[in-house]
Each structure stands twice: as structure tokens, then as C-alpha cells.
Amino acid sequence: MKSHTLHLPDILACEADRIRSFGPEYVPYADQIRDLAARLDTGRFHLAVLGQFKRGKSTLINALLGEALLPSSVIPLTAVPTLISHGERRCVRVRFKGDREDEVVARDSIPELHQKLLGYVSEEFNPHNERGVLQVEVTHPAALLAQGVVLIDTPGIGSIHQHNTEMTLNFLAQCDAALFLVSADPPITKVEVEFLHTIRDAVAKVFFVLNKVDYLTDEETGTALSFFKKALRERAGIDGQVSVFPVSAKQGLAAATSGGADLWESSGMAAVSAHLIGFLAAEKNAVLEDAVRKKALDLLGDVGLRIELSKRALEMPIDTLEDRLHTFEAKIQEAELQRRHAADILEGDRKRVVARLEAQVQALRERSIAHLREVAKTALADPAGPDEEAAQEAVSSAIQPYYEHELGETTAVIEREVASLLHAHQQRADDLIGSIRVAAADLFDIPYRAVESGGTLSMRQEPFWVSRKGWESIFSPITKELLDRALPRGMREKRIRKRLDAQIAHLVVRNAENLRWATLQNIDTTFRQFARELDEDLAETIDVTHGAITAAYRKRKEHLDETTADLARLQQASALVAAARSELGRE
Ligand SMILES: Nc1nc2c(ncn2[C@@H]2O[C@H](COP(=O)(O)OP(=O)(O)OP(=O)(O)O)[C@@H](O)[C@H]2O)c(=O)[nH]1
Ligand SMILES: [Mg+2]
Incomplete structure (x- = not known):
């Protein structure tokens, strides 16, 4: 529905105000919708x-x-x-x-x-x-x-x-x-x-x-x-x-x-400038708006779910409500238990990825020693005689591109593995969260609606790969022995090679460790962030369902007389939310 595209921030700001007026339990949703509007505004x-x-x-x-x-x-x-x-x-x-x-x-x-x-x-x-x-x-x-x-x-x-x-x-x-x-x-x-x-x-x-x-x-x-x-x-x-x-x-x-x-x-600058302006006006906003719209629809969906559940909980005979609440609480307990098992499996997967990294780094150490020795050897094979400093220089300048490349390769392998593991976890978590929503819908006779945007705005499957390392390529100063100069070429070359080998081994240890550390940080951050987001999603789902029902239940226990007014208010809120959702382009 393209006609809404232009006004999305306004629509969202307006909805946020309206939702805020539904009552204190709706304020967090209003805040999130307002943040989405601001994000579009300042995109x-x-x-x-x-x-x-x-x-x-x-x-x-x-x-x-x-x-x-x-x-x-x-x-x-x-x-x-x-x-x-x-x-x-x-x-x-x-x-x-x-x-x-x-x-x-x-x-x-x-x-x-x-x-x-x-x-x-x-x-x-x-x-x-x-x-x-x-x-x-x-x-x-x-x-x-x-x-x-x-x-x-x-x-x-x-x-x-x-x-x-x-x-x-x-x-x-x-x-x-x-x-x-x-x-x-x-x-x-x-x-x-x-x-x-x-x-x-x-x-x-x-x-x-x-x-x-x-x-x-x-x-x-x-x-x-x-x-x-x-x-x-x-x-x-x-x-x-x-x-x-x-x-x-x-x-x-x-x-x-x-x-x-x-x-x-x-x-040619007119063409570049026009192209950039065109891109910014069309695609940049489209990408951002699409994500924001999905997220806003999910939030409105949750507001709607909360309203429906509160309404049902107010209408139902109190005995029936108590029965269903117990059944629902048992379901939540079961889901929480499953989430804990899933967290253990996730931790096991993280350890397996780390073990794989260690094996890769070990292989890299051996490979890079061979590679850098070859570089030194080629540099030493100068017909004018072996030049130790030139060989050091050659190895030095080979280090950065070599490790950049290796970091790229290692990252690609690990990234693929992490992405496929997390994808599987994500699906299980989505199923679990979906099952709570289904149970709430079944028990309280309301329509079930699946969440579409999968939680957060940022793509959670996309690992947080940062780091570039400052590759170490400084050789320690050469302690040339005076005797060297007097030696025949073959022997001199041998001594130089020996010194270079030792220095290469030292540099390889440092650089491979840099690469290992950077990748390890990425793996840990990615898994930690992922687990935290799954927990947050589960907590949100429990809040929107169980939270709504128990709040209504408490109300009925405390002030029965207000129920009719509450129901009228919820009825009106429900209609407003349905209208907002259809305005945002769904249903
Ligand atoms: N002839 C010609 N010279 C250009 C053009 N664009 C830039 N230069 C010249 O190229 C030199 C470098 O330009 P900069 O804009 O400093 O280049 P830069 O890519 O920012 O350089 P760094 O900041 O060092 O990476 C300057 O002397 C510019 O005047 C061009 O379109 N034609
Ligand atoms: Mg510049």
C-alpha cells in the first residue's frame, strides 16, 4: 500500500499516543512504536x-x-x-x-x-x-x-x-x-x-x-x-x-x-548526484520502512492480543477463568523448561564452533610458517648474495595480506556454520513462542495470529563480525654476528635462514593468536546476543499473554463493579487497534 509510505512516521506517532491512552500497561508498546517513528524520522x-x-x-x-x-x-x-x-x-x-x-x-x-x-x-x-x-x-x-x-x-x-x-x-x-x-x-x-x-x-x-x-x-x-x-x-x-x-x-x-x-x-557529477538522490529517496527509505512497518504491525498485534485476552478474562465466569489460567500456567512452565534445555544445547553448539576454530587456527599456524618461509627463501635467492634485511622486508610486507586473507577465509567458514546453527535454534524458539500464543488463543477463544517480523529490527541471524587486526609484522632487530660476513655463501645463507625461521615462528604465533582472538570474540558475542534475544522474546510473549490475563483476574477479584466500564473501554480500544492495523497495510 504505497500511499501510506509517505506518512508512516506520522501514522506511528499518532498510534503511539492513542495506545498510551489505553492505560499504564500499554505504555511500553506506545514507547516502542514512538521509537520506530523516530527511527524513520532520523533514519x-x-x-x-x-x-x-x-x-x-x-x-x-x-x-x-x-x-x-x-x-x-x-x-x-x-x-x-x-x-x-x-x-x-x-x-x-x-x-x-x-x-x-x-x-x-x-x-x-x-x-x-x-x-x-x-x-x-x-x-x-x-x-x-x-x-x-x-x-x-x-x-x-x-x-x-x-x-x-x-x-x-x-x-x-x-x-x-x-x-x-x-x-x-x-x-x-x-x-x-x-x-x-x-x-x-x-x-x-x-x-x-x-x-x-x-x-x-x-x-x-x-x-x-x-x-x-x-x-x-x-x-x-x-x-x-x-x-x-x-x-x-x-x-x-x-x-x-x-x-x-x-x-x-x-x-x-x-x-x-x-x-x-x-x-x-x-x-559527470550531475549524474552521480542524481543517482545518489534517487537511491536515497527510493531504496534507502523503502528498506528501512519495510522493516519498521513489520515491527509496528507486530507491536499492534500484541496490543490487540493483550486487549482481547483482557476482555475475555473479564467476560468469562470466574471459575472458568481460574481453571483456564491454571492450565495456561502449566503450559508456560513447560515452555520455560524447554527454553532452558534449548539454552544448554546452544551452549554446546557454541563450544563445538570454538573447538572447530581452534583446529583451524592450528592448521593455519603450520600453513603460515611454510608460506612465510617460502617468501623468505625466494627473497634470499638473490644472485647478488643473501640479503637478510631484504628478506625480512619481504616477509613483513607479505604478512598483512596473508592474514587478511586467512581471516576472511576463517570467518567465512565459521560464519556459515554459526548461521546454520542459529537458524535451527531460531526456528525451535519461534515454535516454542508460537505454542504459547496458540495455547492462549485456544484457551481464551480468540483468533490466533502469528508474529511475522521475528522480533527485532536487526537481523539476528547476522552475526556481529567485527574486528580487523593490526597484524604484527615487526621483526626484532637483527643481531648479526660479525663472523657471518667471513663465512662462505652457503653457510651464511644457512645461518640467516635459521635466524629468519625463528623470527617467522614468533610472528606466526602472534598473528595466529590475533586471528584466533578476534574470531573467538565474534563467536562469543554472537551467541550471547542471540541467547539474550531469545529470552527477551519469550519474556515478552509471556507478558503479553499471561500478564494480561492475570491483571484482569486480579481486577475482578478486587473490584468487580468496574468490569462493565472496563469492557466498554477495551471494546473501543480493540476497534481502534484493528483500524490501525489495517491502515498499516495488513488484514
Ligand atoms: N585531474 C584531476 N585531478 C583530481 C581529480 N580529483 C582529484 N584530483 C586531484 O587528485 C589529488 C588527490 O585528491 P584527494 O581528493 O586529496 O584524494 P583522496 O582520495 O582524498 O586522497 P587521500 O585522502 O590521501 O586518500 C589532488 O591533487 C586532487 O586535486 C580529478 O577529477 N581530476
Ligand atoms: Mg582524502
Whole structure:
């Protein structure tokens, strides 16, 4: 029912007020519905601009904002994620790690804000993020942002500043969608393809932009686009039909600041901007609204169930009510017992997953020692003679990609296993909860209605996989023995190999432990969160059914005379809820 889509927050806010007026026991439902409305109202959507260093990410965001607010440069620059959201005024808020208070600058002067940002987000003025900035938040009046999107400028990956790559990878978990930027010159690199794999695991939607086409003729742009699409298809498994926007962010920014409509169009920025606006207006809201609507319908369903049960409990002869209440309480006890058994089985499953992880990490240790020794061996086979430092360097730079890849593989295996286990548990829990609702409906002669959205707004089967590890790749300083130099090549190589082997073994232990620890945290968090949500669902179902019946029962015991008025009130509430449910698109 599309016609409701526009007004959903209003409908929900209105229903929340109405439900609140039904009485104190309905206030929690009203609060939840009001929260859903607020969530739609403030539905912030994190769109990160991602890519290798110097591809023009900051310039592209400036073009979208219409002014040169974010610093950009020919050297690797952005060192801290910068979140830009809508606000009447331009304001920069710097958030620090630890307890240090935020620094806030609210001015309309773009050069001043630019300068402020330069001091905190740039590699040049804040090298290695020595100022301890967590992130920078900017508000800006640009029209695009008014759609509820938060644009995020991220440090480029793959530069000599490894900490910038780490910063961005750590930030991915907070992104809903990504704008992946490559440049026409040079064409897409291996690092970028690997990065893209990581991005696609982390976000639901990726937009592709080929920047700096002003370096190319139209014909060359066509060739670059085909090359990029081919690479996407062959190396990242992305459908050849995907849209790639060729742009010149630099010209787009010039057009935006000088008001050149033709240049804005020919820079390609008009197309990117229109596409983003279209997406935000349609799909972003559709996804969020769909989830909110389902959840709201379930809440209204529960309100309806509570009203019906209270009504029946007030109407029924008191002896019958007592009998049925006892029968229902026995049913709840049985369900609680079953839930405890299920929790034990879940705990057993968690242990089995952990055991599987331990076995995988053990195998990884052996595999990685062999791999890194091979890397060292190849590096040592230099015809000019074995160079120990060069070999260390080779191993050092092999470590990060190797473990990133291994983490990806391990995560994929464990994730599949956890998802299928939790799915089975979820079904059993849904059946159990359903059986309580069925029992309530049967005993009190009311229609049974199944819950559809499965509880929470967040997808609970989706495990909470975070972590990126700072892979350890620092070798201990070499204690070269003077004697080495005098030794024949073969012996010298042997001694170097021995030293390197020992250091590799040490690094493997540390890195494999990093990977083990990160995955273990993920497994534990996922299972804990899952179990807690199942308990909450069960408690809610018991409250909505048993809670409603016992409240009515107590009322009848205490003040029999009010029953008629209560019944009239419930009758009216019931009709209102039925109307609200049909307005929201069901029944
Ligand atoms: N010719 C041309 N140069 C561009 C374009 N977009 C950006 N540049 C230049 O490329 C350089 C890098 O731009 P930035 O916007 O700083 O790139 P970035 O991706 O944010 O870089 P990091 O923050 O270091 O990752 C700057 O000198 C820009 O002026 C473009 O469309 N065409
Ligand atoms: Mg930048």
C-alpha cells in the first residue's frame, strides 16, 4: 500500500499516543512504536567514499557539497574518517580518543573550517594521528545531505601510511553503503580489487565511480570504463551490467563553486548526484520502512492480543477463568523448561564452533610458517648474495595480506556454520513462542495470529563480525654476528635462514593468536546476543499473554463493579487497534 509510505512516521506517532491512552500497561508498546517513528524520522544512512589513496575521494565529496571544505592534496592526506551530515550551519566537531572533550568550531567561513580540518584530519599536520582524533563530524547545509545521508570521507588505503588503511578497515562496520572510487589513471590495481572484496562483505550497496576522466579523451574514457567493468566482472564477480560513473571530481568542484551548470553536467557529477538522490529517496527509505512497518504491525498485534485476552478474562465466569489460567500456567512452565534445555544445547553448539576454530587456527599456524618461509627463501635467492634485511622486508610486507586473507577465509567458514546453527535454534524458539500464543488463543477463544517480523529490527541471524587486526609484522632487530660476513655463501645463507625461521615462528604465533582472538570474540558475542534475544522474546510473549490475563483476574477479584466500564473501554480500544492495523497495510 504505497500511499501510506509517505506518512508512516506520522501514522506511528499518532498510534503511539492513542495506545498510551489505553492505560499504564500499554505504555511500553506506545514507547516502542514512538521509537520506530523516530527511527524513520532520523533514519541516518552512512555512505562512505572509499578507495585507494589519492583517487580523489575528498575532492569528490567537496564537489557534492559544492565547496572546497575538505582538505585534499597531491600527497596522501586524509588520516581520520570525517562524517558529514545535514545541519543548518557549518560546524566541525573533533572527537578524541579517551576522555578528552570534543572541540567544536561553528563558523561560516569555509577557509577557517578548512584550516581546522587540515590540522586534525591530515597526515601532514596530524602524522600517525598523534593528536588522538577518533573521528571528525561536520554539519553542512548541502541539499543532498537533507535526505538523511551521512557522507563519510575516509583515509585512502594502500599508501605507505599503514595506519590509514587500518583506520578505514576498522571503520567499515559503521557503513551502510559505499561509493568506491578508482581513477582513470592508473587503472584498477590488485590492492583495489582486494579492498573491494572486503567492502562488499561489509556493506549492502556499492556505487562505482571512475574519477579523473579529464586526463582522458572520450574514446580513452570508454576503454577505461570497459577495462574497469571487465576487472569487476572477472576479478570481483560483479555483474557486467553494473553502472560505473565516469567523473572528473576536480571539474565538478570547479563547476559547483563557480556555478557552471554545463561543466557540472559534463564533469559527470550531475549524474552521480542524481543517482545518489534517487537511491536515497527510493531504496534507502523503502528498506528501512519495510522493516519498521513489520515491527509496528507486530507491536499492534500484541496490543490487540493483550486487549482481547483482557476482555475475555473479564467476560468469562470466574471459575472458568481460574481453571483456564491454571492450565495456561502449566503450559508456560513447560515452555520455560524447554527454553532452558534449548539454552544448554546452544551452549554446546557454541563450544563445538570454538573447538572447530581452534583446529583451524592450528592448521593455519603450520600453513603460515611454510608460506612465510617460502617468501623468505625466494627473497634470499638473490644472485647478488643473501640479503637478510631484504628478506625480512619481504616477509613483513607479505604478512598483512596473508592474514587478511586467512581471516576472511576463517570467518567465512565459521560464519556459515554459526548461521546454520542459529537458524535451527531460531526456528525451535519461534515454535516454542508460537505454542504459547496458540495455547492462549485456544484457551481464551480468540483468533490466533502469528508474529511475522521475528522480533527485532536487526537481523539476528547476522552475526556481529567485527574486528580487523593490526597484524604484527615487526621483526626484532637483527643481531648479526660479525663472523657471518667471513663465512662462505652457503653457510651464511644457512645461518640467516635459521635466524629468519625463528623470527617467522614468533610472528606466526602472534598473528595466529590475533586471528584466533578476534574470531573467538565474534563467536562469543554472537551467541550471547542471540541467547539474550531469545529470552527477551519469550519474556515478552509471556507478558503479553499471561500478564494480561492475570491483571484482569486480579481486577475482578478486587473490584468487580468496574468490569462493565472496563469492557466498554477495551471494546473501543480493540476497534481502534484493528483500524490501525489495517491502515498499516495488513488484514
Ligand atoms: N585531474 C584531476 N585531478 C583530481 C581529480 N580529483 C582529484 N584530483 C586531484 O587528485 C589529488 C588527490 O585528491 P584527494 O581528493 O586529496 O584524494 P583522496 O582520495 O582524498 O586522497 P587521500 O585522502 O590521501 O586518500 C589532488 O591533487 C586532487 O586535486 C580529478 O577529477 N581530476
Ligand atoms: Mg582524502
